[in-house]
Amino acid sequence: MTSILKADTIQDAAGNNIINENANTITIGASGDTINVPSGATFNINGTAGTGVGVAGITSSADATAITIDSSENVSMAQLLKFNSGYGSAATAYGVRAWVKFNGTGTISITGSGNVASLGDNGTGDYAINFTTALVDANYAHFANSVKGGGAPTGSNSGVGFGIENRTVNGFGVAVGDLDGTIIDRSEVFGCVIR
Numbered sequence: 001m002t003s004i005l006k007a008d009t010i011q012d013a014a015g016n017n018i019i020n021e022n023a024n025t026i027t028i029g030a031s032g033d034t035i036n037v038p039s040g041a042t043f044n045i046n047g048t049a050g051t052g053v054g055v056a057g058i059t060s061s062a063d064a065t066a067i068t069i070d071s072s073e074n075v076s077m078a079q080l081l082k083f084n085s086g087y088g089s090a091a092t093a094y095g096v097r098a099w100v101k102f103n104g105t106g107t108i109s110i111t112g113s114g115n116v117a118s119l120g121d122n123g124t125g126d127y128a129i130n131f132t133t134a135l136v137d138a139n140y141a142h143f144a145n146s147v148k149g150g151g152a153p154t155g156s157n158s159g160v161g162f163g164i165e166n167r168t169v170n171g172f173g174v175a176v177g178d179l180d181g182t183i184i185d186r187s188e189v190f191g192c193v194i195r
Contacts, residue, residue, distance in 0.1 A: 097140065098131050099192040104146070104176060105185045116191075122173065125183035129191050130171040138167045140195040144174040146186035 011017055068076045082090040098115035102108055108121050120128030142164055166173040174191055177183045 097193045097195045104189040105187050125176040128173050134169040140193050142193045144191040146176045147188040
């Protein structure tokens, strides 16, 4: 037996329209409400799961897993992230996969970082930067530099990142030296990886 309910308008207890046939509108919930789709359930638009769903200026023809938001509100995308930023066409954005600022004198220590788990001290001016999460391969661009020593710039007090070495999916090494080629510790050393 099939049951059919026909109505032009259905309202909730507060008088908000849930279905308004005259306006061709179906409203689920009110402002501030949370709408839950149970685990394992599928939200269909035009009979196709996950397609055609729009959110105020965002349209999607992708499948339901194109963008994922986990329980910690981390967002991940299955494909490339592209944006325009006023340059006339959308282009792929390549992210900084790791960055670090550290004190390279005495007992070395990280003062700020992203995706850097630890440092290694291999001797004067020679450091290892170890990633928290490994990269997919070692075909990345990496850069390092440091602040100069005190006083006017000279060949013996200008810090320059050079001798980047031992590039792997888990990190890389960097030696910091003066312009005259002397390897030396510096109080502020910087490194970043783009992939």
